[in-house]
Amino acid sequence: MIDIKKFGVSVIYGVFTIFLLAVIFSLIFSLILTFTDTQEKSIKLLVTIISFFSVFAGGFICGGKGKHKGWVLGGATGLLYSLIIFLYQYLGHGSIFSLEQLVYFTCYTLTAMMGGVLGVNLMGGSHQDY
Template sequence: MHKQQFTALLYGWIAVLGLILVTSIVLSLLLQFTTMDQTVLSWVTLAAGLIILFIGGVIAGMKGKEKGWVIGAVTGLGFTLFTFLVQFLGYQQTFSAEQSLTHTGFILAAVVGGVIGVNMVKGETT
């Protein structure tokens, strides 16, 4: 892996973790001060996660400038690995079937974002 691709991955991961942090704060405040219930919250968090992983893939793809699907996939896999390690080491639980499907969607969103990010950069003249 080239240094440029590794740097792109770091940008993608930092963007994802930063956006997840901000989103979780906003959602916790909404949950506290509104009448939002658990079923609505689960759908909102799923949509937010897909959008955030897509944005992280776009950022990584734009920084990497080539092989967007690989950079996007590694961005999504890195987030999934981080989530799995926190859950496994912190709570001694593995992924359920539902979580595995959700994280597959996250990885696919990051892949699409990576491809779009690379193509956004390729469209520019240097």
């Protein structure tokens, strides 16, 4: 059985981790783009890789904090992250997800689920003493 309060707190920690990493890496990349001759198109793959790392880390933190059902916790983290981005894009910019974005956010959710499973197994799953 999932404790709802622990579930919610875990998911919030995971989403906060994703956004914190996004802010940190956005600052780093904006400084690189501002103060060097690097073009945005030349770091597109690196940005995508770091995006997946951030979502994985958010799922990992969420799973470690929740200690049970990492795939559910990670999936909820990925879905909440996607919902927040969708609402920002729709309400703030008046556009909806494109097909490419739907594929990305589906993969983000799956990545967060994998992070949640690994987080539970490495950081906090219940262990029995034999």
